[in-house]
């Protein structure tokens with residue numbers, strides 16, 4: 001059979017459209033061209049865009065796609081760091097991924113849940129005199145404390161706020177232009193050096209860390225060839241835990257927004273069990289945007305659904321759009337936590353944090369951590385705290401990545417229940 005021509009997003013380079021349309025870029029073209037796969041041009045090269053669970057299954061086939069040369073430099077210089085797991089393939093990736101997944105057991109989830117609860121309480125106890133709290137900014141601080149405690153990274157109280165800001169520079173800057181982007185690069189260098197110093201301290205016996213903690217495990221991890229990671233790489237990977245745990249603050253802002261936008265759903269959460277709390281946060285992860293696309297490159301020539309894919313082509317999978325794809329979701333534009341009652345999950349139909357396998361693919365190592373952090377936060381906001389929501393701007397921009405409501409979700413007059 002002769003391959004058909006792939007549907008084309010006709011015109012010049014679309015880098016500006018990606019910046020302008022943000023999360024909607026692939027979804028808008030899926031609708032206009034009526035296809036889950038199309039070709040376009042981004043950053044001066046041909047790129048293939050994929051959306052929906054069927055295409056996601058293709059994207060996570062590691063015999064056809066690779067990661068080593070897929071991430072743009074601006075993402076590696078800020079969000080990912082150099083030499084991190086996101087850019088590894090095959091054996092090297094499996095070895096590194098096992099290092100991450102070895103941390104993710106039930107005991108760890110219980111500990112993280114307990115820490116989130118404890119630090120939220122502490123935050124609001126100490127904030128009593130403050131009039132207004134931004135949930136987004138507060139969560140950055142609370143989650144940095146949780147992340148450092150869990151990973152064994154010592155955190156000086158006087159530095160907590162400035163470190164929380166520097167860490168958020170890493171995920172607020174990859175898609176930004178100008179000063180904000182350069183701020184992200186500067187914060188990356190500072191944070192890398194901070195953690196590299198700690199890795200050296202552990203190796204030289206200058207600090208004692210519990211053997212179960214990530215700082216210890218990663219400092220002494222051996223790669224597939226039996227060598228210790230160099231200190232730069234170990235630091236990047238430790239930050240690959242601390243940074244995204246801090247970034248769960250983006251979804252805390254969205255939890256705050258959802259509780260405000262959908263008061264009838266909030267009402268159902270009073271005294272709710274973990275399952276109902278989880279439906280709500282799953283719907284937050286599905287409904288609101290966060291990580292727009294995952295990027296890979298075809299590693300070989302192949303044909304799929306009659307279309308030819310040429311080796312070496314940049315390929316983007318639409319994470320946001322797949323979670324709203326009409327083939328997989330009923331009324332995708334409606335916020336409906338109860339859709340998760342008896343819902344059938346596959347590795348590819350709900351992918352806010354990537355799809356496929358945790359152990360053998362690039363699916364987010366911290367998806368369960370994220371769920372525990374969000375569920376505990378939601379429980380705290382609904383069942384432990386009462387607050388008012390002052391007049392503010394709740395809107396967010398679809399080309400602001402990550403999107404956070406403009407006033408960062410402010411609350412005031414809070415009291416413990």
Ligand code: HEM
Nearest residue numbers: 085086241244245247248291294353354362364365366369
């Ligand atoms: C804040 C919410 C989070 C979002 C939206 C998110 C999203 C993602 C996405 C989209 C990927 C890449 C998937 C792919 O390339 O196919 C990823 C990978 C990863 N995430 Fe997360 N993540 C979050 C939280 C976390 C947390 C809390 C941790 C750690 C505790 C974490 C650790 C990682 C790691 C280590 C990878 C690399 C996996 C690999 O390349 O094999 N993430 N995440």
